[in-house]
Amino acid sequence: xxxxxxIQLASRPAGWPVPENFRTAVVELPPLAxxxxxxxxxxxxxxxYMRGRMNDVKSYVPPYALGEAMTGGAVGRVLESAADGLAAxxxxxxxxxxRDIAQGPAxxxxxxxxxxxxxxxxYLGVLGMTALTAWVGLLEIAHLKKGETVFxxxxxxxxxxxxxxxxRLKGAxxxxxSAGSAEKVQLLTDKYGFDAAFNYKDGDVxxxxxxxxxxxxxxxxxxxxxxxxxxxxxxxxxxxxxxxCGAISQYNATEPAAGPRxxxxxxxxxxxxxxxxxGNYAQHFPAFATQMGDWLAAxxxxFDETVVDGLDHxxxxxxxxxxxxxxxxxxxxx
Amino acid sequence: xxxxxxIQLASRPAGWPVPENFRTAVVELPPLAxxxxxxxxxxxxxxxYMRGRMNDVKSYVPPYALGEAMTGGAVGRVLESAADGLAAxxxxxxxxxxRDIAQGPAxxxxxxxxxxxxxxxxYLGVLGMTALTAWVGLLEIAHLKKGETVFxxxxxxxxxxxxxxxxRLKGAxxxxxSAGSAEKVQLLTDKYGFDAAFNYKDGDVxxxxxxxxxxxxxxxxxxxxxxxxxxxxxxxxxxxxxxxCGAISQYNATEPAAGPRxxxxxxxxxxxxxxxxxGNYAQHFPAFATQMGDWLAAxxxxFDETVVDGLDHxxxxxxxxxxxxxxxxxxxxx
Numbered sequence: 001x002x003x004x005x006x007i008q009l010a011s012r013p014a015g016w017p018v019p020e021n022f023r024t025a026v027v028e029l030p031p032l033a034x035x036x037x038x039x040x041x042x043x044x045x046x047x048x049y050m051r052g053r054m055n056d057v058k059s060y061v062p063p064y065a066l067g068e069a070m071t072g073g074a075v076g077r078v079l080e081s082a083a084d085g086l087a088a089x090x091x092x093x094x095x096x097x098x099r100d101i102a103q104g105p106a107x108x109x110x111x112x113x114x115x116x117x118x119x120x121x122x123y124l125g126v127l128g129m130t131a132l133t134a135w136v137g138l139l140e141i142a143h144l145k146k147g148e149t150v151f152x153x154x155x156x157x158x159x160x161x162x163x164x165x166x167x168r169l170k171g172a173x174x175x176x177x178s179a180g181s182a183e184k185v186q187l188l189t190d191k192y193g194f195d196a197a198f199n200y201k202d203g204d205v206x207x208x209x210x211x212x213x214x215x216x217x218x219x220x221x222x223x224x225x226x227x228x229x230x231x232x233x234x235x236x237x238x239x240x241x242x243x244x245c246g247a248i249s250q251y252n253a254t255e256p257a258a259g260p261r262x263x264x265x266x267x268x269x270x271x272x273x274x275x276x277x278x279g280n281y282a283q284h285f286p287a288f289a290t291q292m293g294d295w296l297a298a299x300x301x302x303f304d305e306t307v308v309d310g311l312d313h314x315x316x317x318x319x320x321x322x323x324x325x326x327x328x329x330x331x332x333x334x
Numbered sequence: 335x336x337x338x339x340x341i342q343l344a345s346r347p348a349g350w351p352v353p354e355n356f357r358t359a360v361v362e363l364p365p366l367a368x369x370x371x372x373x374x375x376x377x378x379x380x381x382x383y384m385r386g387r388m389n390d391v392k393s394y395v396p397p398y399a400l401g402e403a404m405t406g407g408a409v410g411r412v413l414e415s416a417a418d419g420l421a422a423x424x425x426x427x428x429x430x431x432x433r434d435i436a437q438g439p440a441x442x443x444x445x446x447x448x449x450x451x452x453x454x455x456x457y458l459g460v461l462g463m464t465a466l467t468a469w470v471g472l473l474e475i476a477h478l479k480k481g482e483t484v485f486x487x488x489x490x491x492x493x494x495x496x497x498x499x500x501x502r503l504k505g506a507x508x509x510x511x512s513a514g515s516a517e518k519v520q521l522l523t524d525k526y527g528f529d530a531a532f533n534y535k536d537g538d539v540x541x542x543x544x545x546x547x548x549x550x551x552x553x554x555x556x557x558x559x560x561x562x563x564x565x566x567x568x569x570x571x572x573x574x575x576x577x578x579c580g581a582i583s584q585y586n587a588t589e590p591a592a593g594p595r596x597x598x599x600x601x602x603x604x605x606x607x608x609x610x611x612x613g614n615y616a617q618h619f620p621a622f623a624t625q626m627g628d629w630l631a632a633x634x635x636x637f638d639e640t641v642v643d644g645l646d647h648x649x650x651x652x653x654x655x656x657x658x659x660x661x662x663x664x665x666x667x668x
Contacts, residue, residue, distance in 0.1 A: 052602065225597065244600050259593025263559065266578050266609030268386070273607045275600030 002029045002038065006069035006099040007314055013054055016252045016322075021054070022315050025069075029103050032082040037092070037106050043121040044097040044311075044332040045073035046318040047130075047158075048223075049277075051251040061279070070098035075112070075123045086111060093123045100311050100334055118296070119305070125158055125329035126303040127292060129278055134162035134221070135288045136281040137243035138170065141274050142219040146171035149213050151232055153177075154223030154248060155197065156184035158329035163221045164194050165301050172219075176212045178205065178228065180324045187327065191302060200224075205231040216240075224249045230260035236271050244275040251322065304328030336363045336372065340403035340433035341648055347388055350586045350656075355388070356649050359403075363437050366416040371426070371440050377455040378431040378645075378666040379407035380652040381464075381492075382557075383611075385585040395613070404432035409446070409457045420445060427457045434645050434668055452630070453639070459492055459663035460637040461626060467612040468496035468555070469622045471577035472504065475610050476553040480505035483547050485566055487511075488557030488582060489531065490518035492663035497555045498528050499635050506553075510546045512539065512562065514658045521661065525636060534558075540565040550574075558583045564594035570605050578609040585656065638662030 003026050010023040032038060050072055053064045064070055074097035078090040083106030086092065092109040096102035112123050125131060137159075138144045150167040154160040155177025167175045177188045177197045188197035196212040209217070209231045218240050220232035225247025232242060250257045265271060295301040306326035308317035314332045321330040337360050344357040366372060384406060387398045398404055408431035412424040417440030420426065426443040430436035446457055459465060471493075472478045484501040488494040489511025501509045511522045511531045522531035530546035543551070543565045552574050554566035559581025566576060584591050599605060629635040640660035642651035648666045655664040 229597070230593075244597075247598050247601065250598065256595035258595055259564075259597045261590035261592055263563070263578075263593045264581050264584065266607060267581065267611065269609070270611065270614060271609050273600060275603070275605050277601065277604060280604060 002101060003027060004029055004099050004101040004103070005311060007311070008069050009054060009064045009066055011066065012056055013051075013252075015254045017051070017054065017315075017319060019315055022070075024312065027069075029101065032080060032103070035083045035105055036103060037078050037083050037086050037109055038080045038101060038103045039076040039092055039094065039096075039109065040079050041074045041076035041097065041100055041102055041334050043075050043119075043124055044314060044334065045124040045128075045130075046314065046321050046330050046332065047072065048246050048248045048251065048322065050318065051322060071095050072097035073124050073129060074098075074102065075120045076102065078109075081106070091120060091123075093128065098314060121305055121307070121329070121331045121333070122303070124331055125305065126162065126296065126301065127289065130158040130329055131162040131166075131292055132281070132285055132288050133159050133245060133278040134166055135292075136278055136284055137221050137245050137276060138163055138166055138219070140281060140284060141243035141276050142221065142241040144170055144172060144219050147173040148218035149174040149176065149215060149237075150219045150221065151176045151178075151209060151213060151217045151235065152221045152223070153200075153228040153232075154246070155179050155188050155192075155194065156327050157223060157324075158326070159245060160221070160223055161188075161192050161303065161328055162301075164188065164192050167219075168193050169295060169300060174213065174215070176209070176217070178209070178224075184327060187304075191304075200228065206234050209235050219243070221245060222247070226250055226257055230262060233260050233262045233265045233271070236265065236269055238269050240269065240271045242271070242273045244273060248322065306330045307333050309333050336435060337361060338363050338433050338435040338437065339645060341645070342403050343388060343398045343400055345400065346390055347385075347586075349588045351385070351388065351649075351653060353649055356404075358646065361403075363435065366414060366437070369417045369439055370437060371412050371417050371420050371443055372414045372435060372437045373410040373426055373428065373430075373443065374413050375408045375410035375431065375434055375436055375668050377409050377453075377458055378648060378668065379458040379462075379464075380648065380655050380664050380666065381406065382580050382582050382585065382656065384652065385656060405429050406431035407458050407463060408436065409454045410436065412443075415440070425454060427462065432648060455639055455641070455663070455665045455667070456637070458665055459639065460496065460630065460635065461623065463612055464492045464663055465496040465500075465626055466615070466619055466622050467493050467579060468500055469626075470612055470615040470618055471555050471579050471610060472497055472500055472553070474615060474618060475577035475608050476555065476575040478504055478506060478553050481507040482552035483508040483510065483549060483571075484553045484555065485510045485512075485543060485547060485551045485569065486555045486557070487534075487562040487566075488580070489513050489522050489526075489528065490661050491557060491658075492660070493579060494555070494557055495522075495526050495637065495662055496635075498522065498526050501553075502527050503629060503634060508547065508549070510543070510551070512542070512558075518661060521638075525638075534562065540568050543569050553577070555579060556581070560584055560591055564596060567594050567596045567599045567605070570599065570603055572603050574603065574605045576605070576607045578607060582656065640664045642666050644668070
């Protein structure tokens with residue numbers, strides 16, 4: 001018999017999650033059915049969207065079920081296969097994260113190549129859904145045009161650091177980012193190629209954004225919501241577009257936060273706000289993957305990871321990521 | 335010598351405008367220069383957007399200048415012409431309202447036909463910018479598709495009553511409107527063909543909307559902002575689109591109003607909010623005018639006007655319109 005150690009949702013968080021909202025269970029796995037594979041996970045993804053799925057509310061995907069294993073992106077290696085096309089040793093990306101051993105129908109597992117010099121965790125970030133999210137938001141939602149000024153919040157995070165680099169590579173005229181520490185701000189300009197960056201914890205997001213983008217902004221990629229969105233609405237040039245990807249500033253609020261006080265700017269400046277979830281844009285994955293692979297190989301895109309070791313630290317990694325403790329993609333290494 | 339009696343902006347309103355913000359001046363008109371026309375206005379338009387232009391803030395058009403005549407839509411008859419293509423007696427639509435006699439270069443005056451049984455004031459409403467606003471918002475901004483459910487706020491107003499009828503004629507599956515009195519609500523369903531309507535002054539816009547659109551809404555045409563926008567965000571089906579045209583609930587606020595508390599729905603339901611001003615969509619006027627002329631002639635579209643008599647009551651008409659005193663288009667008859 002093989003067992004899988006899994007992290008389950010024990011109770012729904014009220015506000016900030018606490019360790020007691022989770023529990024670890026060891027589950028015996030049945031023998032492989034025909035068409036199934038068994039995978040040893042090597043890296044697990046923890047992402048902001050997971051906080052939303054812990055609430056019992058209508059959303060684009062059903063909430064996590066109480067008493068069941070959490071799910072999420074993961075990359076691992078096939079241990080045993082009863083499916084055509086997958087063999088022991090293959091590297092696969094899938095959604096059965098938050099556990100050490102995953103098992104299920106092969107259709108849920110996508111085989112990927114091992115690239116020289118690239119850690120497998122890249123398939124959760126720069127070569128995975130994280131960077132696809134940046135790509136889709138910039139190009140398919142906000143319709144970035146050459147020469148435009150782009151503002152990204154949460155810019156040192158997994159998605160934000162990709163947004164800034166893709167914007168530059170796609171011809172943005174100016175790329176501005178906000179982050180939550182002086183170190184991250186320095187990283188944005190020194191490593192990721194942002195033209196300007198500021199620390200939102202220094203206060204007055206609106207004023208700092210105006211100083212960093214004196215000509216106004218045309219595109220806003222929102223990972224944060226709240227005061228950042230209000231500041232973007234104040235900075236938008238006529239015809240500006242916002243791709244709303246996340247609102248991490250509000251995920252743990254226990255009362256609904258008031259929206260921007262300057263929504264009227266949408267009318268007077270002909271602005272568009274569009275929310276999206278990357279799951280609806282999977283058709284863009286092949287074009288994205290080809291281009292990103294080329295950029296990576298050429299050294300045009302760089303990335304950081306914050307790696308936490310051990311399944312038993314997955315909850316810690318998740319909570320740290322929600323609090324901004326990561327630079328680049330936060331992953332758990334098993 | 336000919337004189338023009340004009341209403342000027344004497345001071346910028348703080349909150350609700352008061353009569354003292356305006357003054358009446360009699361201005362002597364110079365002789366016509368070559369290429370100019372002089373027009374006796376017959377109807378003046380008063381519109382919600384004018385309130386915004388009384389503030390000294392950056393917007394899509396410059397604010398009204400202090401001490402100068404107000405402007406706005408008007409329809410009148412040429413008294414004297416020094417321009418090719420326009421002759422005394424011609425009916426023209428133009429932007430030199432808030433005065434009895436208008437004079438200027440002929441390029442600013444558009445000749446229109448006198449239609450049997452249709453008052454000239456129709457060129458300010460059902461055949462003019464008002465109904466074009468409804469057309470553009472529904473079709474070019476919100477991209478209404480057949481079978482969808484449409485919600486319109488301020489539905490008994492000049493724009494709203496057109497939105498509901500155009501939506502029905504373009505194949506909406508269900509059309510819901512809100513208005514500010516029991517009489518208006520009855521008008522929506524009895525005369526304008528709305529499937530359901532409610533009085534927002536009865537309270538709980540969100541609950542009343544949910545009852546009127548039990549299957550949710552796909553398109554929201556916003557004339558009101560504030561609580562109505564929040565209610566729409568709560569009612570939206572996945573992929574919903576809002577055309578933001580006005581926010582009359584907030585035009586006279588002295589403090590910026592907080593935005594919707596449920597902006598996160600944009601992300602979880604893939605919603606789009608797009609603001610617009612009709613001036614940027616003039617290229618749609620010919621197609622609109624042809625279709626609306628056909629609908630009017632066939633009796634497929636009906637309209638109401640609230641007519642106030644006398645230039646000296648223009649300010650009263652404007653204030654009454656801001657307070658919802660009109661049904662359909664508010665016009666001043668000279």
